[in-house]
Amino acid sequence: MKVDFLVIGQGIAGSWLTYFLHLAGASFRIIDKSEYWNASAIASGIINPITGRRFVKTWLADELVSFADEHYSAIEKVCDAKFYSKEKIFKALHSNQDLNEWSAKAKTGYYQPFLASDELYYMDESKFNLPFGCFHIDNAARIDSHKFLSSWRSYLELKEFLISEEFSECDLSFKNNAVQWKGIQASKAIFCQGYRASKNSLFDFLPFAITKGECLHVHAADLGLRNILSSKISVVPLGDDLYYIGATSELNDSTLHPTSKMYNRLIQDLNTLVKVPYEVKGHYVGIRPTVKDRRPFLGQHPQFKNLYIFNGMGTKGYSLAPYFANKLLLHLTEGKPIDREVDIGRYQEKYENA
Ligand SMILES: Cc1cc2nc3c(=O)[nH]c(=O)nc-3n(C[C@H](O)[C@H](O)[C@H](O)COP(=O)(O)OP(=O)(O)OC[C@H]3O[C@@H](n4cnc5c(N)ncnc54)[C@H](O)[C@@H]3O)c2cc1C
Structure with missing residues (x-):
């Protein structure tokens, strides 16, 4: 099968990129194995x-x-x-x-x-x-992050654009000025892997500074909060007296389990803030693809010209991803230059010296 684009990852970055590719009439397939810890799904959005x-x-x-x-x-x-x-x-x-x-x-x-x-x-x-x-x-x-991701995933499934599989760089090869992956030939592959790109040998030269985030869901029948409250922690009404409480931030920690240390910190902050009883219903973890210079990663691999990245959304994926997915689309389909501030070309020297 021949397509214009092969996209790897359906978090907020891959979702928005495929939305704009679809609107532009480009052909693509997107690979995502949703069993992995996905920052986009646990985010408060x-x-x-x-x-x-x-x-x-x-x-x-x-x-x-x-x-x-x-x-x-x-x-x-x-x-x-x-x-x-x-x-x-x-x-x-x-x-x-x-x-x-x-x-x-x-x-x-x-x-x-x-x-x-x-x-x-x-x-x-x-x-x-x-x-x-x-x-x-x-x-x-x-x-509503769950609803957004699952709604777009259902649409991709309906159109038969989604491949629910694990992707490995070992299965990728280059032939006839295109990339090949398990019977699919694509003009370009775009990596939207979130923090896992920091472990991808093709893109590990980029200065990720990933941060682990933990959050709680609590039920508090007497709180009656209708708006988002931002204090030392955020309290976000999710409906039916359920609230998101978070989040913590641990630099360079990619372990995927919730910790008692962060649980206690969140509970302490919540007890300082609210005076009503509550019951903890869930404790979740996600790894943010944060970047040392706090700017997204967009653009072409310095050596393998068919490979691109769309990543580095850090703590603000829900606002950055739609805007920069459109910028990347305009670059890919119309050749519009990517702003230097977000173009991975800013790390060309780092790649050459690696
Ligand atoms: C606790 C917490 C709260 C947050 N709150 C907010 C918020 O309120 N607002 C906001 O804007 N941002 C928030 N963020 C940040 C936001 O979640 C991130 O910026 C965003 O989710 C990054 O999206 P992404 O698509 O780049 O990565 P991810 O969400 O990690 O998605 C990457 C996808 O790629 C897939 N993938 C990776 N490698 C492979 C492979 N080899 N094979 C198959 N699939 C693969 C993964 O399964 C995943 O689905 C929060 C983050 C955390 C942790």
């Missing part, structure tokens, strides 16, 4: 344009938020499923310094439309321990 201790607007926030809004709504229609919602995030303040930091930014032009209000909100003090109050982040969003 939040798109938050204001982050960090100093409440700064994130890199490309304006472009990413409006691109996500348009295209998550569009992919919902293709999948005939609902997994995207616009959200207001309640961001907790913890000191007078926080208060000053936020009030200098609220309502100023640069922070619109994300800090549209200069009013503080105080949570019910019988339930939450937040004496300094919260401010609102507007125009945030959340994607």
